[in-house]
Amino acid sequence: MKAVVKSKPEHKCLYDVQKNCCCRVVAMPEHPLLDSLGICSDALITVQNKYRFGGPVLLKIDTATVALGKDIARQILVEEVAS
Amino acid sequence: MSSCHQIQTDTRVFELENKILLIGNPNVGKSVFFTELTGIHAISSNYAGTTVTYMEGELVLDGTNYTLIDVPGIYSMTASSEAEAVAVQFMESGAVALLCVLDASNLERNLRLGLELQKYGIPIVYALNLMDVAERRGYEIDVKLLEQELGWPVVPTVVVKQQGLKELKTALKSVISREDSGEVSSKPLNFDTRVRAREITCKVRKHNNSSLSRLDRLGSRMMQPFPGIPIAILVMLLSIGVVVGAGKALRAVLLLPLVNQVLVPFFRTLFTSFIPEGMLLNILVGEYGIFVISFEWIIALILPYVFLFYVVFSFLEDSGYLPRVSVLFDNIMRKLGVQGGSLINIVMGYGCAVPAIIGSRAASSRKERLIISTAVCFAVPCISQTGALISLLGNYSAWLLAAMILFSLLIMVTATLIAGRLIDGTVEPLIIEVPNLLIPEPKAYTRKLLIRMKHFVYDAELPMLLSIVIAALLKETGLLDAAAVYAEPIVSRWLGLPSEAVIALILGIVRREMSVAPLLALNLTPLQAFVGATVGLLYLPCLSVFGVLTKEFSVRVAVTISTLTIISALVLGGLINQAAHLFI
Known part of the structure; x- marks a missing residue:
């Protein structure tokens, strides 16, 4: 599963986004469950929590709360936006 | 209302006539609906994967027997998982009606599946469940407007308290009789379900900025x-x-x-x-x-x-x-x-x-x-x-x-x-x-x-x-x-x-x-x-x-x-x- 969009300097991987930051999805790997959960291009997500030692990232997408493991969060490119 | 079987790979069930399919995302309360409507006791658990197999039971509406099938919880109809493949198989085998359970507290995401189902041309009744959770979070949903936007009956429910079940059965009878009279036909979707779900949600849902309930705050603290x-x-x-x-x-x-x-x-x-x-x-x-x-x-x-x-x-x-x-x-x-x-x-x-x-x-x-x-x-x-x-x-x-x-x-x-x-x-x-x-x-x-x-x-x-x-x-x-x-x-x-x-x-x-x-x-x-x-x-x-x-x-x-x-x-x-x- 690989991102297909060239990253720009303002893009970063979701795993590196700080807690409580809002961001827009720029590119993501092809995974049907991601799309079904609302994680798709241009989706607005907020990072609610991060967990140390390789833990997942907890996101808020609209009203849903979704946890993504480190390995997949690192493959999702986002750009931070004002919340 | 009679017995039910837990069937894993019995293809006979696809050939049953008079099927009503109970369908929706995981964790929306489908198993509780199944229990309440058929009188059969299915275990309900609120994490994905618990009901990968499906259940069938009898539902009687106005003296007519229907087979209600609790299809595995799915997020979409793309058939990319075993559960979705089973759901697609059920949809393609035909049904007299669909009972689509929507989570009112997570409307946009649930509406995507709800809209995808419309392409099969099968009459649908939407049960807008977890209304109490949505209210607790400060969301108000205009059910009548949602009904207009979707084009099918929408019944607000809190199934664990048996609220809305009578209205649900009435709505099912009504859509089935529309199908019998030939008023329903399949139509291809000419819209992006994601975009349309977002549009509908913005129209029908208001947030009254109330603070989170104690339970939601606890749930949030437990995640930290x-x-x-x-x-x-x-x-x-x-x-x-x-x-x-x-x-x-x-x-x-x-x-x-x-x-x-x-x-x-x-x-x-x-x-x-x-x-x-x-x-x-x-x-x-x-x-x-x-x-x-x-x-x-x-x-x-x-x-x-x-x-x-x-x-x-x-x-x-x-x-x-x-x-x-x-x-x-x-x-x-x-x-x-x-x-x-x-x-x-x-x-x-x-x-x-x-x-x-x-x-x-x-x-x-x-x-x-x-x-x-x-x-x-x-x-x-x-x-x-x-x-x-x-x-x-x-x-x-x-x-x-x-x-x-x-x-x-x-x-x-x-x-x-x-x-x-x-x-x-x-x-x-x-x-x-x-x-x-x-x-x-x-x-x-x-x-x-x-x-x-x-x-x-x-x-x-x-x-x-x-x-x-x-x-x-x-x-x-x-x-x-x-x-x-x-x-x-x-x-x-x-x-x-x-x-x-x-x-x-x-x-x-x-x-x-x-x-x-x-x-x-x-x-x-x-x-x-x-x-x-x-x-x-x-x-x-x-x-x-x-x-x-x-x-x-x-x-x-x-x-x-x-x-x-x-x-x-x-x-x-x-x-x-x-x-x-x-x-x-």
Whole structure:
């Protein structure tokens, strides 16, 4: 599963986004469950929590709360936006 | 309203006429709808993967019988998972109506599936469920406007409180009669469901900026590493305390007196009054007599712990707490080669390995499924065996019991790590939706508990009874003593157990707790009890589990795991005994 969009300097991987930051999805790997959960291009997500030692990232997408493991969060490119 | 069957691969169901499909995302309450509409008791649990199989039951509307099918929970109709493939198959096989359950507290995401369903041209009724949760979060939904936008009836419901069910049935009757009159036809979707779902949500949903309820704030706090992890540890300790402590109390205060002072004396008196001394009398009421051991083991030994385990586990399931634990401990599970969601299956294994192994179908890969199954077979005692272990070790000291708990965790970690290294394949990372934190609805919770206990009585206690009959026959016919002679090098010299302990090895083939329960009558030393408990814990999974492993994977996998468990049980048990004798 690989991102297909060239990253720009303002893009970063979701795993590196700080807690409580809002961001827009720029590119993501092809995974049907991601799309079904609302994680798709241009989706607005907020990072609610991060967990140390390789833990997942907890996101808020609209009203849903979704946890993504480190390995997949690192493959999702986002750009931070004002919340 | 009549009986229902849990069917796994029965293609006959696709050919049924008069089908109504119950469809929706995971965690929206579909199983509760199924129970309420058919009168059949389906277990409802609010994390994805629990109902990967489907249920069928009868629904009567205006005197006409329909087959209601609870299709596996899905997020879309793209057929990219087993559950979605089954759902697509159902849709393509035709139905007279769809009952699509939407989560009102998560409207946009649920509407995507709701809109996708429209392309099949089947009449739909939308049940807008969890209205109470949406209100609690400050969301107001204009149901009439939503109905206009969707073009099909929308019925607001709170299914656990049976609110909206009558209106739902009325709406179903109405759409079915529209279909019968030919007013409905299939139409291709000429819009992007994602965009349209967002549009509709923006139109119909208002947020009144109320603050989060106490429950939602608690649910949110539980997701933070602090205090989430301390809370999780506290919940675990409390759960163990309730199961062990209340179980022992129930056993001592109620069940043991009932068995020892009422049931056993009654049957002893009854049978001795007309059966002469001899083998038959001993088989019935002797040392291993059916009417002695079955009461002692099934009622006084196993039942209290089984009941309390399900009291605790069902509460944690219904409250939405378990997925939070998956998230909190995903980092640890990753180090073991799996992901956080596997923890739920492993915890399920403390009830019974069979649903834990079946539930692993929701895992992302075969490798992960095999790792979960290996961990459960090696080091997770089912609740019946746990009850026997608590009784065996708790009689000596709580420290011995604690040592066994830690030992079993060590075995689980080791087995998981080794399986992860040896099994080919990949394990997908965690992708999980965290459901709402809820206070379990008392009626639904009690119903689930009763169903679980009923299944335990039929699925577990009858085979236990069979094991007890075998034990009685082995003892009274002298076959046990003969087996003890042959097994003496292993049982007595290597493991350091009395020769009669061979019965545990024989009966443990049938039921897991039977590899421990017979040891209770043998006056063991603490070391012998620990060795016996170790052998029992690691010993091969029961026949039911063997059957499930064969079905879910292959005979080769079942035989491999069984062989490895027997070898590890005897080797580790013996090493502990031999090492202890070097130092003691």
